[in-house]
Amino acid sequence: MSELYQVIYCSRNRIPGAPDTVSENIGGILARSRENNARDGVTGGLLFSDGCFAQVLEGPMEAVTAAFERIQCDERHGEIVVLQSGPIAERHFADWSMAFTGTRALGAGKVAGLGLSDTLTTRSGGGDTVLGLLRSVVVRETEWLESV
Template sequence: MLQLVYVSSVRPGAQDVDPAMILEKSRVNNTRDSITGLLYSDGTRFLQALEGPAEKVQAAYTRIKADPRHRAVVMLSERAIEEREFGDWAMAHKTPGSDEQAFIDRVSALAASASPNVRATFESFAQVRRGA
């Protein structure tokens, strides 16, 4: 099984960047492909971990890189894993005016079973984006 973690930015002027719609479509694709993970979005940036069969995860990442809503897609890690670290698919999304600490706590809880490096990536990203 493969785990891939990437970060990207929303392309300025991109249409259809509704995180709820993205999650809905992702759930359909990911269920079909046996992919799970975590998608963090604050409306301007995405941090995502994908886990599942290597060829399916690679295909999903290729689709994401080709998606015109994304720019500056950067792979942060790619590694073989024995078992899923994120369990069921989940999404953490920060809405303007929401409780910052509650959001950071939610990201920490969702990433709790991930490897220390991957967990630190999600937690630090949420902290850095706190004021964004």
């Protein structure tokens, strides 16, 4: 089996319009992502906060690279900055073709502390923070599902 590979990046939202339009667009992005990622063996998580996206993509190197190339051409976001990339020993989001969390779900305090917009401006750090935050949401959600 091909080596597992991970890319963590952040970017600035370029979807114009009111928050509702943005939410609808993100819904569309997620639906397509989940279809494509399930087909290609890609898993990961997407975070939307502070007018910015942060995403973790993981899977076979060719599949992750192909997805990231498509994502980079997408005009719904811009100023893409790679926070972290390289081989990984195991998946962090094995059960998620694309987990998602946004400002409301996380609580404003935690999101303000993340400062994705600052990360983009300074182009530094942030990969572990994004990974940790998305992981904590996924763990919480899995626990909730298991308790039903």
